[in-house]
Amino acid sequence: MxxxxxxxxxxxxxxxxxxxxxxxxxxxxxxxxxxxxxxxxxxxxxxxxxxxxxxxxxxxxxxxxxxxxxxxxxxxxxxxxxxxxxxxxxxxxxxxxxxxxxxxxxxxxxxxxxxxxxxxxxxxxxxxxxxxxxxxxxxxxxxxxxxxxxxxxxxxxxxxxxxxxxxxxxxxxxxxxxxxxxxxxxxxTLHFKTKLVISKEEDFFGPGVYHLLQYIDETGSIQAAAVKMNMSYSKGWKMINKVEKELGFRFLNRCNGGKNGGSSTITPEGRLFMERYHAMLEDMKRITRGFFEVYFGEFQ
Structure with missing residues (x-):
């Protein structure tokens, strides 16, 4: 038929x-x-x-x-x-x-x-x-x-x-x-995940910090960004402080506002670093995808 x-x-x-x-x-x-x-x-x-x-x-x-x-x-x-x-x-x-x-x-x-x-x-x-x-x-x-x-x-x-x-x-x-x-x-389907973590003696910049900064950029608030990440306000601050200490420049312009954390905006240096992190991650995914097909394509 x-x-x-x-x-x-x-x-x-x-x-x-x-x-x-x-x-x-x-x-x-x-x-x-x-x-x-x-x-x-x-x-x-x-x-x-x-x-x-x-x-x-x-x-x-x-x-x-x-x-x-x-x-x-x-x-x-x-x-x-x-x-x-x-x-x-x-x-x-x-x-x-x-x-x-x-x-x-x-x-x-x-x-x-x-x-x-x-x-x-x-x-x-x-x-x-x-x-x-x-x-x-x-x-x-x-x-x-x-x-x-x-x-x-x-x-x-x-x-x-x-x-x-x-x-x-x-x-x-x-x-x-x-x-x-x-x-x-x-x-x-077999697929892979690519993760980019930047380190010195310790890891200090990876997906968690990147997404936290994205949410801060979106909401203008560390408090609101921390809620979206399901983390405490103090933990969010610690992550950002560690990044700024390791890189030697500020990621955020801060405006104090009491218990709610005030408002925050991404600095030009911070934004450039975030853009380059994202660009490198996308290039890694693109290149790694080809290697993945070479090594694991027959298992699909």
């Missing part, structure tokens, strides 16, 4: 969506998980061996077509996308898919958090199927393109994948989907 995919990206993801939960770009092309929403979905289908992939576009169709020009997808344009319901859009896409595949995994583009194990479960189903998590039906769903009623005979496949129910258009959807994909990546 030849199984392909149909991604429905023809919704009106235009001006009325621009301020929804921080979506400032065309939703299918929204940056997510190191790529864009729709490219990530295509990659996940491809990894599972699902092909061909049909993309139905409507809003900003030419922009999306250019975005996917090197992704080897079959592009279908719905010129009447504003008038079409989801069911009508799906019917249009399946008309193109019918000669190309025996079964289609249908996905509304706003559901990008499904896992590979869900795709594998759908591929094992012998007929139309829908993944279900916690009693809620999710996406993608398996349908037979030639059938008039795409919901007929659907198997309910229980999955341990809450991502099938996560839509980018739900309240808090961007944050939920991003956090879920990151957690999946962290759990499934």
């Amino acid at each position: 030849k199984t392909g995919a149909v991604i429905i990206a023809s919704g009106d993801y235009g001006e009325e969506q621009r301020e929804n939960e921080g979506i400032h770009l065309f939703l299918p092309m929204y940056p997510l998980d190191g790529t864009t929403v729709i490219k990530g979905e295509i990659a996940r289908f491809r990894k599972a061996g699902v092909s061909p992939i049909v993309v139905l576009a409507g809003c900003h169709s030419e922009t999306l077509k250019l975005h996917l020009s090197h992704n080897n997808v079959i592009f279908v344009e719905d010129e009447a996308y504003r008038e079409h319901s989801f069911e009508e859009a799906l019917k249009l896409a399946l008309e193109t898919a019918a000669p190309l595949m025996d079964r289609a995994l249908v996905l509304p583009v706003e559901y990008p958090a499904f896992g590979e194990e869900t795709v594998e479960a759908l591929l094992k189903a012998e007929q139309a199927a829908v993944p279900v998590y916690g009693g809620q039906a999710g996406w993608p769903r398996s349908v037979v393109p030639g059938e008039k009623d795409t919901k007929a005979g659907q198997d309910r496949i229980l999955v341990e994948d809450p991502g099938v129910c996560y839509s980018l258009l739900d309240a808090g959807g961007i944050e939920r989907v991003s956090a879920y994909l990151k957690a999946r990546w962290d759990a499934a």
